[in-house]
Amino acid sequence: MTDALAENPAQTDLPPGAPLGTALALGGFLLGGALEQKIGDALVKRFGPLLTAKVPSLGTVVFVMDPAHIRSMVSAPSGSLVSGRGNAILGFLYGRTSMFLVDGAPHHRLRRLLVPPFRNKDTLAQYGQVMEEVANELLDEMPLGRPFALLPALRHGMLEIILRVVFGVEEEARLAPFRAAFTELLDISTAASTSVRFALRGIVSLKKWQRLQDTLRVSDGLIYSEIARRRNDPETETRDDILALLLRTRTEDGDLLSDVEIRDQLVTLLIAGHETTATTLAWAFERVLRTPSALARLQAELEAGGHEYADAVVSETLRLRPPIPVFSREVAGDFTLGGYKLPKGTMLVGNIGYIHQREDLYEGPQAFRPERFLGRRHELGVYAPFGGGLHSCIGNHFAALEVRVFLQVMLKRGQFVVPRKAAERIQRQTILNLPARGARVILRGRSPDHVYPGRADSKA
Numbered sequence: 001m002t003d004a005l006a007e008n009p010a011q012t013d014l015p016p017g018a019p020l021g022t023a024l025a026l027g028g029f030l031l032g033g034a035l036e037q038k039i040g041d042a043l044v045k046r047f048g049p050l051l052t053a054k055v056p057s058l059g060t061v062v063f064v065m066d067p068a069h070i071r072s073m074v075s076a077p078s079g080s081l082v083s084g085r086g087n088a089i090l091g092f093l094y095g096r097t098s099m100f101l102v103d104g105a106p107h108h109r110l111r112r113l114l115v116p117p118f119r120n121k122d123t124l125a126q127y128g129q130v131m132e133e134v135a136n137e138l139l140d141e142m143p144l145g146r147p148f149a150l151l152p153a154l155r156h157g158m159l160e161i162i163l164r165v166v167f168g169v170e171e172e173a174r175l176a177p178f179r180a181a182f183t184e185l186l187d188i189s190t191a192a193s194t195s196v197r198f199a200l201r202g203i204v205s206l207k208k209w210q211r212l213q214d215t216l217r218v219s220d221g222l223i224y225s226e227i228a229r230r231r232n233d234p235e236t237e238t239r240d241d242i243l244a245l246l247l248r249t250r251t252e253d254g255d256l257l258s259d260v261e262i263r264d265q266l267v268t269l270l271i272a273g274h275e276t277t278a279t280t281l282a283w284a285f286e287r288v289l290r291t292p293s294a295l296a297r298l299q300a301e302l303e304a305g306g307h308e309y310a311d312a313v314v315s316e317t318l319r320l321r322p323p324i325p326v327f328s329r330e331v332a333g334d335f336t337l338g339g340y341k342l343p344k345g346t347m348l349v350g351n352i353g354y355i356h357q358r359e360d361l362y363e364g365p366q367a368f369r370p371e372r373f374l375g376r377r378h379e380l381g382v383y384a385p386f387g388g389g390l391h392s393c394i395g396n397h398f399a400a401l402e403v404r405v406f407l408q409v410m411l412k413r414g415q416f417v418v419p420r421k422a423a424e425r426i427q428r429q430t431i432l433n434l435p436a437r438g439a440r441v442i443l444r445g446r447s448p449d450h451v452y453p454g455r456a457d458s459k460a
């Protein structure tokens with residue numbers, strides 16, 4: 001590995017790759033799971049940790065398969081790498097001003113605005129209370145005594161949290177239309193057909209996709225009327241939801257953000273924060289319920305109080321089953337990686353899913369062992385489920401809290417078992433790693449009393 005990491009003296013423009021390498025890299029990616037890992041190992045052995053592939057609709061792609069190069073990728077100076085085409089796949093949903101799609105000063109401004117509420121201890125504590133309430137409500141609605149897939153229920157729970165925390169919608173009558181419209185929008189964002197349509201966009205105009213147009217018309221209509229309503233609501237000055245914050249904010253020139261800018265950030269947060277978190281939580285249940293030692297230790301902690309082990313469960317889930325196993329950048333200026341001065345327009349894909357299971361970086365990488373995260377942090381690049389650098393996930397603390405709170409509430413009140421001992425396969429859907437059967441469980445019983453693990457007077 002050291003040799004492969006050494007600077008390449010030839011200074012060629014692109015790292016090695018070959019039609020066979022491309023076919024294997026893409027085939028492995030589509031397959032996911034243990035076979036993908038084996039293919040990844042073989043490719044690294046043959047080509048080194050940087051592999052060039054030509055991908056239809058994305059062009060020249062360099063797969064980055066080792067921590068050192070991931071670190072170079074995320075610490076690249078502003079302007080040399082941009083978010084680029086990888087994020088543009090869902091650009092028609094996010095909107096042109098989405099923080100996913102912009103770079104430089106406009107991106108920096110949006111991050112300065114949005115990062116604090118998602119990382120500040122006090123706002124997180126308030127959002128945590130909403131999460132506890134939703135987790136309790138969700139558990140109350142789950143069927144008893146028969147197998148069911150957790151993932152759809154968890155998606156519903158995550159949407160509920162975003163509606164309350166991001167959009168600030170709380171009254172039942174107003175929640176219903178949002179739920180319906182956003183469920184459809186989120187379906188489109190994860191549907192396999194969406195990336196196919198993106199790939200064919202030169203041939204088939206996305207504007208002619210009727211389902212997309214209908215969905216956007218309804219959801220944008222709701223969002224814009226909510227923005228108008230809230231602009232005239234005196235409570236907007238004092239509320240803590242993200243929409244209120246965006247409405248109060250002024251740009252450096254003293255202007256308010258435009259309706260379009262606000263709409264684009266709201267949709268970005270909705271899509272970025274929904275399926276990722278629901279999938280992580282589904283995997284956490286899938287793994288914990290099949291790892292008796294982890295379940296016992298988690299339950300003991302629930303009795304005693306504290307959340308150190310629960311946090312380690314979240315981290316280990318994100319290592320072993322990162323919901324999005326890749327993140328990307330596009331070369332926009334001078335950028336050298338591993339000695340290769342990459343041409344502008346090259347897309348870099350950080351293969352986190354592969355790195356998280358490399359045997360030389362993790363002992364027994366296939367095993368679910370939360371203990372590896374107890375009292376220690378793993379170096380950036382070795383562990384990077386939230387990407388890194390200028391475009392790193394702004395919802396990382398929020399998401400980790402969400403997963404932990406749901407695990408705590410549901411395992412404290414509910415007795416869950418799995419209908420089958422065999423692990424659920426990873427199903428690759430676009431760039432998501434889903435549990436193939438949706439994390440099926442049986443809820444044997446549940447205590448009627450709601451629990452609030454984060455409240456000072458609660459023991460859980």
Ligand code: HEM
Nearest residue numbers: 100272273276277280327386387388391392393394395399
């Ligand atoms: C377990 C759940 C989550 C995972 C695994 C995850 C993962 C990621 C990853 C890999 C990226 C790309 C980072 C990069 O390119 O360096 C990202 C970006 C982003 N995520 Fe998350 N995410 C999660 C939850 C959330 C939540 C809950 C929110 C907010 C509600 C959120 C908002 C965002 C935003 C806005 C970006 C774009 C940041 C930028 O481009 O500056 N994510 N996320």
